[in-house]
Amino acid sequence: MRFYSFRVALALLLLLAPLTLLAQAQYLLRGVVRGTDGGALPGANVAVPTLGLGAATDANGRYELSLPAGRHRVVASFIGYKTVTEDVNLRGPQRLDLVLSAGTELQEVVIEGSGTLEQKLQTTQMGVERLSAREAKLLPALFGEVDILKTLQLKPGVQNGGEGTSGLFVRGGSADQNLFLVDDAVVYNPNHLFGLFSTFNSDVVQSVDLYKSGFPAQYGGRLSSVVDVKLREGSRDSFGVSGGIGLISSRLAVEAPIKKGKGSFLVAGRRTYFDVFTRQINKLNEDTKDYNPIPDYYFYDLNLKANYQLTDKDQVFLSGYFGNDVFGFNSTRGFNFDFHWGNRSATARWSHVFSPKLFTNSTATWSYYTYNIANKLDQFSFGLGSNIRDWNLRSDWEWRPTEKHVVRFGGSGTVHHFGVGRLQANGGSFNIGQNVEYDGLEGGLFAADNFTVTDKLALDYGLRLTGFRSGSNDYGGLEPRAAARYSLTPSLSLKASYALMYQYVHLVTNSGASLPTDIWYPSRLSVKPQRSQQVSTGFSWLLGAGKFLLTDEVYYKWAQRQIDFRDGAQLFVNPELDAEFLFGRGWAYGNEIYLEKKQGKTTGWLGYTLAWTKREFEPQRGTNGINGGRAFFPTYDRRHNLTLVLLHKLNKRVNLTGSFVYTSGNPTTLPTARIGVQDVYGGELQAVPIYPDRNSFRLPSYHRLDLGVVYKLKPWRTIGGESDLTLSIYNAYNRRNPYFIYIDEVKNEETGLPERYRARQVSLFPVIPSLTYNFKF
Amino acid sequence: MQIRQLPWIWLTLTRGAWLRGRAPRRLLGGAGLLAALLLTTGCGLQKDVDVDLPAEPAQLVVECYLEDGKVPELTVTETVPYLSAPTATVLNDVTVTLTSPTGRVETLVFRPGRNFTTRKFYTHRGLRVLRIRPGDTWQLSVKDTKGRVVTGAATMPATVPFDTVEWKFNDRPADERRALVTVKFQDPPGVGDYYRFQIHRDSISGAREVDYNPEDRLLDGQLITLGTSYEFEPDDTLFVTLYHLDRPYYRFLQSVDDAQSANGNPFGQPAAVQSTVQGGIGVFTILNYQRRQIIVR
Missing domain, CATH: 1.10.287 (Helix Hairpins)
Structure with missing residues (x-):
């Protein structure tokens, strides 16, 4: 592998050169912000209003403020918590941990301080969305199943893959170009039930950060976005149980201190119960002749998280996930079918604070995704499967040499194992075994400096060096990252960013949706790493005495070595799969306008995106490419996208919420012509569709209104605690949104011959009300 | 739907x-x-919609399956707008010729009709029975007066005989007793053999009870077993057919299947029909199959 070690060392030195600025005579105030349950609160705001200084806590709830010596009043606030004020007399570096208690009103009420908007105004980071599980829980959800990925789809620049699905398509990127991290472990398929639900149980999610551009240097490996999910920690003070009973699933979480004030654990589970009903239906029909039983289907998730404060400077975390979808079928005709798929992941992290200016996280993760199909008929049986497994070690360092610099550096190494395809087939006289496997080694080194040059100008610049080896194939590249913010006025900032990204692993999929049988494939032979570059610029403007933040971002992204597949490609258990790939380029550009309000009884946001996405695959490898080599719009191209989200606290017990979405119809391919094929012996004349240019037709536009009410019930007399009823109405005005259109043949009832052809539109979800009961004690 | x-x-x-x-x-x-x-289903979530599908120039569509010992028949039509009425349009200005491996030209005359054995329609028919052996390559030429020309070439695949054709009943009560059918055959050495397995009940012109197209990618050179589920009733008369296909015809079948599947499947990717002919759409191939009639009892 070509790591360019000397050049990298030189580059890192150059990066760190501006650090020669000397420290000021100020002292560092640092600490951790926690809830009363002991869990760290990432994204909380800690500020000294008299000095106009503030900081947001990091993923571990840590904050740091550089303050002049003397007395200061420190204010800490966070969504859904009472604001806390503490006085400090700073005579040297000092630690101040802050504990916030949940609001007396509904736990989920949004009372986020204006500091958050100010931080968004001041930060150099562009194209980032932070979402707390509390926000997601308030919003109406399909079948009442709160899904943090679907909430992210309400943000500008993020498209879904189809009605009700949790797939993300960020700024023209495809579904496999998102890096999903849960407590730093990669999740390869974050979907249940073909994308209708995500694998993130909202009961255990603390927050989600979505990066669309200006990617920080510590992230790499995907072209289009990073979805960084942090799970919450259990209470360090008391035993607690929370959960919910919904239309299609129930949830339960148990948390308790390991040692009071020192550490805690959290165990949470979720399971659907479609299968309970379908089994009963099958049982009632078991005597019905020719009855086809409904297959069993269910999914479940299990999360575990534990943390322990070893010393004042050392803390350890363990986090684990185990989830499966199970689909089974037993036919009376002797056919048995079992299909299951799921993710597992584990994270172990050690945080150590060397000094008030230097701390580190050392993390080991393990990720695994697998699917297996087993099929049996009399003496015939076959099994088909695929998996991907990662072992990852990473070290992240943060160093604050002066109040003007925050330096982050570190490295990571991942050992991948790609079980691209496994087939076992046995019959009366044959026994087939085929296994296609590859190994890969991925490494990355990064360094970045967030440099506050003046009160008006801040820079964030960094470099990431990545490399990948699979067999005898080596790849590598430098990924520069840069962002700048210039404050025109105290309430108006201009911003710009640039990022280059490489992606060394690729999803082999031949469908428009995220399917569990999609396979991950390494860069090898003709399959070179994907590469993208993105520039974006825009402004953030604090309006209405700090109550509103208006953000506008323009972006242009261009990508090389995008992948697709030749028609009729053999994607399964093919040792020469690389020969089935086609390579092309893609580009996307657009403008995102975003107005948000996070303070007061009524909060929410309004977003509008105008965007274009195109891909082009020229003739190659004995094919005409895709679409004859002409550029085309992928199915996730949407010209206009408007979202309005409102949350209103009516009184102490009632929260009203609503969201409205409007998007242009997605491109699709409809057959323009037909031919008749008689075929050989037997059968009837069949109409065979002839397709024109790919995605040359657009479905009608999509719009939908969802409404929700959260009603807090009275505390239980015996054990205290709290509970609420959440009513969601999905698609409130029952819009028949197009899911897809097909051409149907209408036959004459008497002759059985085709009479005419018609276009039919299929919609997926009508108005769907749902009620969920949530509790916590 | x-x-x-x-x-x-x-x-x-x-x-x-x-x-x-x-x-x-x-x-x-x-x-x-x-x-x-x-x-x-049943929720009223489907409706007719008006779509404006662009009109493309019509292309010639050819379908021709040659067999040893049979008079050649060919159907030539053209593409029509998908939403147009299903009225039969016969093209009467098309000239069709076949050229044998020796260079002899056979003219298929325009004589629309229906084959009473296969119940298939044709527009052009040869004047005599053809003698074709495995490995023989025949050429096709189809021309109309508008200047459209379709050409093709096809080679007869080698014969792959049955090893065995067997059936077996399940253990269900008498009124639910059903049989499965298995066939075995020896795949020739070398990857690149394609097959089509069909079972017809009562008549080879009726509906196909079983029809699928395996290949030897993972089974090269082995004794291959193909089977059905338990689906045949006692005393069923079955016609079991195993075709040995060439790759272009296999690709055509596969692409027709893909094209049909993509219409009405939001997960599908639209696929172009992979014709075995040039200048138009369609298939020209030479069939080589084994067929056995069985009565399961």
Whole structure:
């Protein structure tokens, strides 16, 4: 592998050169912000209003403020918590941990301080969305199943893959170009039930950060976005149980201190119960002749998280996930079918604070995704499967040499194992075994400096060096990252960013949706790493005495070595799969306008995106490419996208919420012509569709209104605690949104011959009300 | 409606699509649609819509399957707008010729009719029985007065005989007693052999009870077994047919299947029909098959 070690060392030195600025005579105030349950609160705001200084806590709830010596009043606030004020007399570096208690009103009420908007105004980071599980829980959800990925789809620049699905398509990127991290472990398929639900149980999610551009240097490996999910920690003070009973699933979480004030654990589970009903239906029909039983289907998730404060400077975390979808079928005709798929992941992290200016996280993760199909008929049986497994070690360092610099550096190494395809087939006289496997080694080194040059100008610049080896194939590249913010006025900032990204692993999929049988494939032979570059610029403007933040971002992204597949490609258990790939380029550009309000009884946001996405695959490898080599719009191209989200606290017990979405119809391919094929012996004349240019037709536009009410019930007399009823109405005005259109043949009832052809539109979800009961004690 | 019902999911699997590696995608297409199916069936979530489909220039469409010992027949039509009425349009200005391996030209005359054995329609028919042996290559030429020309060439695949044709009944009560059928045959050495396995009940012109197209990608040189589910009743008369196909015809069949599946499957990717002819759309091939009639009892 070509790591360019000397050049990298030189580059890192150059990066760190501006650090020669000397420290000021100020002292560092640092600490951790926690809830009363002991869990760290990432994204909380800690500020000294008299000095106009503030900081947001990091993923571990840590904050740091550089303050002049003397007395200061420190204010800490966070969504859904009472604001806390503490006085400090700073005579040297000092630690101040802050504990916030949940609001007396509904736990989920949004009372986020204006500091958050100010931080968004001041930060150099562009194209980032932070979402707390509390926000997601308030919003109406399909079948009442709160899904943090679907909430992210309400943000500008993020498209879904189809009605009700949790797939993300960020700024023209495809579904496999998102890096999903849960407590730093990669999740390869974050979907249940073909994308209708995500694998993130909202009961255990603390927050989600979505990066669309200006990617920080510590992230790499995907072209289009990073979805960084942090799970919450259990209470360090008391035993607690929370959960919910919904239309299609129930949830339960148990948390308790390991040692009071020192550490805690959290165990949470979720399971659907479609299968309970379908089994009963099958049982009632078991005597019905020719009855086809409904297959069993269910999914479940299990999360575990534990943390322990070893010393004042050392803390350890363990986090684990185990989830499966199970689909089974037993036919009376002797056919048995079992299909299951799921993710597992584990994270172990050690945080150590060397000094008030230097701390580190050392993390080991393990990720695994697998699917297996087993099929049996009399003496015939076959099994088909695929998996991907990662072992990852990473070290992240943060160093604050002066109040003007925050330096982050570190490295990571991942050992991948790609079980691209496994087939076992046995019959009366044959026994087939085929296994296609590859190994890969991925490494990355990064360094970045967030440099506050003046009160008006801040820079964030960094470099990431990545490399990948699979067999005898080596790849590598430098990924520069840069962002700048210039404050025109105290309430108006201009911003710009640039990022280059490489992606060394690729999803082999031949469908428009995220399917569990999609396979991950390494860069090898003709399959070179994907590469993208993105520039974006825009402004953030604090309006209405700090109550509103208006953000506008323009972006242009261009990508090389995008992948697709030749028609009729053999994607399964093919040792020469690389020969089935086609390579092309893609580009996307657009403008995102975003107005948000996070303070007061009524909060929410309004977003509008105008965007274009195109891909082009020229003739190659004995094919005409895709679409004859002409550029085309992928199915996730949407010209206009408007979202309005409102949350209103009516009184102490009632929260009203609503969201409205409007998007242009997605491109699709409809057959323009037909031919008749008689075929050989037997059968009837069949109409065979002839397709024109790919995605040359657009479905009608999509719009939908969802409404929700959260009603807090009275505390239980015996054990205290709290509970609420959440009513969601999905698609409130029952819009028949197009899911897809097909051409149907209408036959004459008497002759059985085709009479005419018609276009039919299929919609997926009508108005769907749902009620969920949530509790916590 | 084109959405595949649930039995399709396992029929796809039992009927061997997995051998050519497309079963999982199709399975998921079907299984993923389960939720959609449950929700859309009976909920009024489908409706007719007006779509403005652009009109493309019409292309010639040819369908011709030569067989040893048979008089050649060919159907020539043209593409029509998808939403147009299903009225038969006969092209009467088309000239069709076949050229044998020795260079002899056979003219197929315009004489629309229907083959009473296969119940298939044709527009052009030869004047005599053809003698074709495995390895022979024949050329096709189709021309009309508008200047459209379709050409093609096809080689007869080698003969692959049955090893055995067997059936077996399940252990269910008498009124649910059903048989499965298995055939075995020896795949020739070398990857690149394609097959089509069909079973007709009562008549070879009736509906195909079983029809799938395995390949030898994972079974090269082996004794291959193909089978059905328990689906035949006692005393059923079955015609079991095994075709040995060349790759272009196999690709044509596969692409026709893909093109049909993509219409009505939101997970599908639209696929162009992979013709075996040039200058138009369609298939020209030479069949080589083994057929056996059995009565399961």
